[in-house]
Amino acid sequence: MLGFFANIFGWVLKFFYDLFQNYGIAIIVFSVCIKLILFPISIKQQKTMKKSVKVQEKVKELQNKYSNNPEKLNQEILELYKNEKMNPFSGCFSAIIQFVLLISIFYLVRSPLTYMKKVDSQIIEDYKTQISEESKNSAYPEIAIIQQFGNQDENVNINMNLFGLDLSAIPSNNLTNYKALIIPALYVLTTFISLKLTNNMQNSNNKKENGENKEKDEMDAVIQANKSMTLFMPILSISIAIVAPLGLALYWLTNNILMIIERLILNKFFNKDEEEA
Numbered sequence: 543m544l545g546f547f548a549n550i551f552g553w554v555l556k557f558f559y560d561l562f563q564n565y566g567i568a569i570i571v572f573s574v575c576i577k578l579i580l581f582p583i584s585i586k587q588q589k590t591m592k593k594s595v596k597v598q599e600k601v602k603e604l605q606n607k608y609s610n611n612p613e614k615l616n617q618e619i620l621e622l623y624k625n626e627k628m629n630p631f632s633g634c635f636s637a638i639i640q641f642v643l644l645i646s647i648f649y650l651v652r653s654p655l656t657y658m659k660k661v662d663s664q665i666i667e668d669y670k671t672q673i674s675e676e677s678k679n680s681a682y683p684e685i686a687i688i689q690q691f692g693n694q695d696e697n698v699n700i701n702m703n704l705f706g707l708d709l710s711a712i713p714s715n716n717l718t719n720y721k722a723l724i725i726p727a728l729y730v731l732t733t734f735i736s737l738k739l740t741n742n743m744q745n746s747n748n749k750k751e752n753g754e755n756k757e758k759d760e761m762d763a764v765i766q767a768n769k770s771m772t773l774f775m776p777i778l779s780i781s782i783a784i785v786a787p788l789g790l791a792l793y794w795l796t797n798n799i800l801m802i803i804e805r806l807i808l809n810k811f812f813n814k815d816e817e818e819a
Contacts, residue, residue: 544642544645558571565702566792653684654684658700659698659700665698672691706721711788725792726783736801
């Protein structure tokens, strides 16, 4: 199934590659298009996030009121969600989309000859027999084919040079080449900024709804959890970005930058709406 989506995304990426004749620019434009398509979902997510803060306070009140009657509590909570026109599982849809995108793009960038270039599988298999044993057993044999035979055969040639950066390079295999570390480093930096921005927005929403009288222990727990996530995510990000081709890190980096811009715009828009209300 994920291969199916990777194939569809591959057709789109190929369109942009044929247009710009550059793999990196094609990935950047592709990322922008995906973000624009998903923008309505982002707006809905932002609305749900702000609304959920209010709903959770009412849920707490119901939990206190019906603490000895679980059946009645469940009924009241379902009624609350119904009245507020909120689906408690609405976040799952967005998470599924993000997961499908993440894995499909990984498939696409790992095997660009199959999913983007649409090279015949037999040609790919023939070239696989000619690359080194180490490359055959790696997770990215098609990247090795492009690196070794791209200049000799147009069928397996993809222009992966973006402003002097080789997007076919795998940082973990090029630790002495600082250029191979630029995109992963920027990706981690933007991940940190994005998480920090999200945490600040969530904390701001909590303060607006709960006021300054919120119990200190609960507030400290939220802040500590946010700090832990802020530290953990960049570590996880670099561990993935450093073992994948730079093309994947470029997609994530572009997506992070777009996400930061999107959140700043939406936050300003919703704050303005609240002030006018």
